[in-house]
Amino acid sequence: MFEIDLNDDGIVVVSGRLDAAQAPAAQEFLDGLGNACVIDMAGLEYISSAGLGVLLRTHKRLMASGKGLELVNVHKHINDIFCYSGFDKLFAITPA
Amino acid sequence: MKKRYARSFDCISEIVADTEAFFNAEDIDPTLRMKVDLSVEELFVNMVTYNTESKHEIQIEMRPIEGGVEVSLSDYDVERFDPTAAREVDVEAPLAERSPGGLGLYLVLKMADSIHYEYHDRTSRITFTNRVNSGEN
Numbered sequence: 001m002f003e004i005d006l007n008d009d010g011i012v013v014v015s016g017r018l019d020a021a022q023a024p025a026a027q028e029f030l031d032g033l034g035n036a037c038v039i040d041m042a043g044l045e046y047i048s049s050a051g052l053g054v055l056l057r058t059h060k061r062l063m064a065s066g067k068g069l070e071l072v073n074v075h076k077h078i079n080d081i082f083c084y085s086g087f088d089k090l091f092a093i094t095p096a
Numbered sequence: 097m098k099k100r101y102a103r104s105f106d107c108i109s110e111i112v113a114d115t116e117a118f119f120n121a122e123d124i125d126p127t128l129r130m131k132v133d134l135s136v137e138e139l140f141v142n143m144v145t146y147n148t149e150s151k152h153e154i155q156i157e158m159r160p161i162e163g164g165v166e167v168s169l170s171d172y173d174v175e176r177f178d179p180t181a182a183r184e185v186d187v188e189a190p191l192a193e194r195s196p197g198g199l200g201l202y203l204v205l206k207m208a209d210s211i212h213y214e215y216h217d218r219t220s221r222i223t224f225t226n227r228v229n230s231g232e233n
Contacts, residue, residue, distance in 0.1 A: 019105075019108050019137055020105045020137060020141045021109065046134075048138060049196065050141070050200075052196060052199055057196065059191070060191060060194075063191060077130045081130075081134070085202075086189070086194075090191050
């Protein structure tokens with residue numbers, strides 16, 4: 001199960017498993033964002049390359065206007081995947 | 097555990113549930129779950145995406161081994177494609193040069209403790225192992 005929503009503070013909140021089956025819904029949601037944003041990943045249990053692709057595409061689009069995604073409350077096992085992928089050098093990441 | 101799955105991303109949740117049941121039944125160290133889930137998904141998705149000529153289901157086998165787990169995925173009636181020979185991904189490249197392509201197999205190769213590819217009679221079979229305390233390879 002995967003959920004993505006915008007909270008009252010304008011922060012994108014994701015939870016569950018962001019896999020290849022869920023990536024299109026996540027991409028559609030993030031494509032609707034016009035500005036740089038923070039993604040709270042406290043509830044994110046799992047991410048695969050499909051999910052990484054969603055983050056990368058969105059980050060590149062938003063960076064064109066100066067500022068991209070900021071990933072906060074990132075659990076260690078998710079951050080390990082970011083480090084393997086070199087995403088730790090591309091995104092502003094705050095551990096949980 | 098040995099089971100066949102339809103060639104659909106919709107089966108990923110079923111594979112995850114079966115993997116969890118296998119880990120529980122065989123008392124496999126749960127710290128291996130992330131690596132196993134990710135590698136199984138990446139290889140399964142690769143087969144579904146690129147071996148479109150096959151109508152056969154994809155078989156996944158999981159076996160407990162000392163200190164970990166061995167996993168095999170078999171795809172039937174397909175052309176040869178060796179994931180272990182996948183091109184390198186430059187994870188140090190700047191954002192402008194990065195694209196999502198190839199990252200999945202890169203992660204599989206990065207996280208597996210061993211990985212082996214076989215191709216016989218139009219069947220592709222990829223086997224990998226993950227063990228605890230194997231270090232970050």
